[in-house]
Amino acid sequence: MSERTAPRRGAPSAAQGIERYLRHVALERGLSANSQAAYRRDLEAYAAWLEARGVRDLSAVTPETLSEYVVDLGRPADPAAEAARPPLAPASITRRLSTVRGMHRFLFEEGLLESHAGSGVRTPKRAQRLPKALAVEDVEALLAAAGGAPEDGAPGGDDPVGLRDRALLELLYATGARVSEVTALDVDDLLTGAGRGDVWGDPLRALGEGGLLRVTGKGSKQRIVPYGSYAGRALAAYLVRARPPMAERGRGTPALFVGPRGGRLSRQSAWLVIRAAAERAGITSEVSPHTLRHSFATHLLAGGADVRTVQELLGHASVTTTQIYTQVTADTLREHYLLAHPRAR
Numbered sequence: 001m002s003e004r005t006a007p008r009r010g011a012p013s014a015a016q017g018i019e020r021y022l023r024h025v026a027l028e029r030g031l032s033a034n035s036q037a038a039y040r041r042d043l044e045a046y047a048a049w050l051e052a053r054g055v056r057d058l059s060a061v062t063p064e065t066l067s068e069y070v071v072d073l074g075r076p077a078d079p080a081a082e083a084a085r086p087p088l089a090p091a092s093i094t095r096r097l098s099t100v101r102g103m104h105r106f107l108f109e110e111g112l113l114e115s116h117a118g119s120g121v122r123t124p125k126r127a128q129r130l131p132k133a134l135a136v137e138d139v140e141a142l143l144a145a146a147g148g149a150p151e152d153g154a155p156g157g158d159d160p161v162g163l164r165d166r167a168l169l170e171l172l173y174a175t176g177a178r179v180s181e182v183t184a185l186d187v188d189d190l191l192t193g194a195g196r197g198d199v200w201g202d203p204l205r206a207l208g209e210g211g212l213l214r215v216t217g218k219g220s221k222q223r224i225v226p227y228g229s230y231a232g233r234a235l236a237a238y239l240v241r242a243r244p245p246m247a248e249r250g251r252g253t254p255a256l257f258v259g260p261r262g263g264r265l266s267r268q269s270a271w272l273v274i275r276a277a278a279e280r281a282g283i284t285s286e287v288s289p290h291t292l293r294h295s296f297a298t299h300l301l302a303g304g305a306d307v308r309t310v311q312e313l314l315g316h317a318s319v320t321t322t323q324i325y326t327q328v329t330a331d332t333l334r335e336h337y338l339l340a341h342p343r344a345r
Contacts, residue, residue, distance in 0.1 A: 012112055014047035017058050020110075021103040030220050034180060042099040058107065061117045066104075070097055070121065097121065132291055133298035138283055143169050145281035146273070160242035161260070165273045167231070167238035168257055168265075171213070172274075172289065174231035176296030176314050179270050179289030181215050186254040189214040190235065191224070203236040217315040225313055297325045 012020065018040070025031045025039060049069060055061060073093045088096070101118030108116040134142065146169045147162025172182055190199050191212040197205045210228040217223060243258060250262020257265040271289055278287035293314070300310050311322040 012058055012107065013056055014050050014058055017103055017107050017112070018043045018047060020112075021106050024106055025102075032180075032218060032220070035218065039099050042096045043103060046096070046100050058104070059113055061104070063117055063120050066097070066100065066117055066121045069100070132285070133295040134283070134285075134287070134291060136299060138281070139173055139292070139295055139299075141281040142274075142277050142283060142287065143173065145277045158241070160246055163234075163238045163242035164246070164257060164265075165277065167234040167242075168270060168273060169277060169292070170231040170234040171227060172292040173296055174227035175213055175215070175225045176293050176300075176310075177213070177215050177225065178217070178293060178315075179267050181217055181315075183257060183265050183267050183270055184216060185213070185256040187239070187256050188254065189256065199239070203239040204233070207232040207236045207239075215315065218317075221315065223312065223315050294325070297322070301325050 021043070022036060022040060026036055031039070046069065049072070050056070050061070050065075055065070070093060073088045073096065074090075075087055097118075101121070104113065104118045105116050107113045143166065146165040147159055168182065171177070172179065175182075187199060190207060191214055192199060192206040196209075196211070199206045208229065210226065210232040213225045213227055215223050215225050246258050246260065247253060247262050249260070250258065253262065253264055255264035257270075259265045259269055267289075274287055274289055274292070297310050297314060300313070301307065307319060307322055307325075310325065311319045314322060316322045
């Protein structure tokens with residue numbers, strides 16, 4: 001059936017189209033609650049833009065309408081406007097347009113719209129920005145500043161919050177997991193090898209040499225990621241000395257990382273932990289949870305890891321997403337070339 005000739009069973013309003021599409025992405029595509037919330041924000045902003053122009057029926061939206069929407073998103077804010085907003089960056093415009101296109105495509109395929117208004121609409125070119133990664137020395141300083149350092153292979157430190165923060169940052173850097181993935185972990189997601197004992201019974205024996213982590217990523221897809229002895233010992237110290245007294249303040253939770261009231265640690269709290277550690281470490285560049293993820297990927301590739309392996313560890317659906325990290329290691333490759341090749345100079 002032609003994309004321009006699909007039958008229409010009754011064009012929905014913007015509000016009806018949004019609710020129908022959000023049910024689709026929640027039930028059939030299994031998007032996370034965070035992704036659903038982002039979709040809703042983008043689509044409600046789009047609906048408000050349509051309403052301001054008197055467009056209430058999605059069948060009235062044309063490719064020209066969406067092109068105008070893209071241009072408007074990139075315009076400087078009008079100080080005289082009631083709801084003045086800054087112009088969006090190309091990446092944000094691309095994300096919003098992708099969400100809007102997805103809704104129009106879905107409604108077209110459901111036979112609720114006669115045409116797919118998003119086809120042929122160009123997105124703005126995105127600047128190729130390299131991910132920000134810390135030097136290995138800065139990562140080590142960041143981890144040390146978190147406190148609760150295991151010394152000489154044994155659990156160290158007495159402050160429960162410091163022990164938790166050190167374990168959190170060690171695990172983020174050791175696995176490259178997203179902060180939302182790490183805060184969603186349960187203790188039972190720490191996997192141990194045969195003969196290593198039980199995490200609940202003897203954490204140091206079970207985790208001290210490292211292990212595997214069961215991570216649930218976007219779209220509820222699970223992957224297994226290894227972590228080393230540094231993260232393992234930090235986790236063991238936290239599970240022995242810090243988590244029990246912190247967790248008993250709550251109502252009982254399987255969460256790996258808990259807050260001061262015994263509930264699951266939030267993403268926002270994890271972000272504050274990282275920022276505080278960066279300040280104590282004297283790191284002047286901006287550091288976020290994603291910085292450790294970028295550093296993980298960059299350092300692996302610089303050390304000779306295969307791009308496909310890094311893709312699997314990060315949970316990227318496409319290797320294209322991972323390949324941006326290969327540009328970060330270009331300086332390292334050039335340095336190795338200059339040192340190793342007899343006719344490089």
